[in-house]
Amino acid sequence: MVNKVMVSIIIPVYNVEKYLEECLDSAINQTYRNIEIIVVNDGSTDGSLSILNEYASKYSNLKIINQENKGLSAARNSGLKQVKGKYVYFLDSDDFIDLTMIEECVDLAEKNDLDIINFDAQVFYDSDFITDFKPDYDRSKILNQDIYSGQDFYKYTINYNAYKAPVWLSFYRLAFLKKNKLDFYEGITHEDELFSAKAFLCATKVMYLCKPYFYRRVRKGSIMTESKSLKNIKGYMIVAEELSKILDTIDNEDTKRVLKKQIFNFYNNCIYLSVLIFDNQDELNIQIRKIRNNILVNFKLIEINKKLLIKCIFPNYYTKRLRKKLAMVLV
Known part of the structure; x- marks a missing residue:
């Protein structure tokens, strides 16, 4: 594929020095080359910034935004303001993605004029973390790999218990986000529940792709495992x-x-x-x-x-x- 269309990957970072390199490598080593990586350092106090500076010195397409700690939504919004790509993807800094993800999503989005591509994830666990929390992101037996209207996709996935709100399961056309003034509600947890619902409800064309492009880490202290507060x-x-x-x-x-x-x-x-x-x-x-x-x-x-x-x-x-x-x- 001729890599003419730019894609922006936004990665909020807060105290994830243990996992950060694996995440960055998965973004940098994509088979699709025309990518800008916008990393928002959200006031990290560990060695995360040192790792980011080292990567930025090696890779010209990696840009660092430093800000005081404001939370995940504010970090994503800061990244959105700097985006230059036609498409945007939000990647969490303790997880990683399949190396072919961007290339395959761009190809499908360009051919089908899509607002959103939604896909699945594989779950893995930190070796030192024992939990009963076992999320399942495989919907290949429930959903057909097809193109839907946004409202039809929203209704169908909820009615068949296949709805997944995390934005790291979606690849977005930037013009669609801007047209509908979609950004993240700051200062709350469960921000993806709001963002994704609004996005699907106003999308014209959504495609479900039954591939587990995202690798979801379950670890102690992550937002997803600290839910009772x-x-x-x-x-x-x-x-x-x-x-x-x-x-x-x-x-x-x-x-x-x-x-x-x-x-x-x-x-x-x-x-x-x-x-x-x-x-x-x-x-x-x-x-x-x-x-x-x-x-x-x-x-x-x-x-x-x-x-x-x-x-x-x-x-x-x-x-x-x-x-x-x-x-x-x-x-």
Whole structure:
């Protein structure tokens, strides 16, 4: 392939010196050569910056942006502002990608005028990390390798339990992101849940490619394995609020129904995490009242599921039932 089209790879970096070289090598050694690599050093305090400086001295297509620690979303947004490529890919700095990924995605995107290409991932574990967390990103038995409208892809994957929000499973056309003013909500966890939903819902053409291009590392201390905190509750709450704002912009009733289902799930996650985090019943009741008030402000959601409102109105009853179930599982 003649490498005429430039692709931008954005890599946020924060204290990942142990994994960084493997990530950078997978970007630098792509079979597709016309690539710019924008690395955003988000205030790292370990040896990550030294590694980045060493790579930047060797590779002219690697650019470093240094900023104080602002979080993953802010780092990605900083990279987006500097992008020169026609296509953009967001790579996490403790993971890596298949060396043919960019070439094959560019070829398909150019031939089919695609907004998004979505693909699968392989999961591997740090040798010193033992966990029951076993994510599965193989959807080849559920999805057909085909081109969909964005809304059809969103509906189908959710209805068949094949929806995956992480942006590292998608390859984007930059003009599409700019046209729809898509960037990352800063200061929250679960930012991909918001970004990906909005992207799929406004995309004209999405292709699913049943290849595991992404290699996902499961390790201690990563964002994906640290999920039980108030930050996670706040993140889910904001995602639900922001997605609620776009309900009226969707004309298709099936799509709207599926989006409401997702919003319900995010609020449900808030309640579930609250039960796990708060041992004190009074503190738990205060937290669930906050969630309830947030839901009631969004009156459109009341029609989704009465069970959600019951959990909020009678938190003591729900808490006892859930803790009893958890106790049975842990026996």
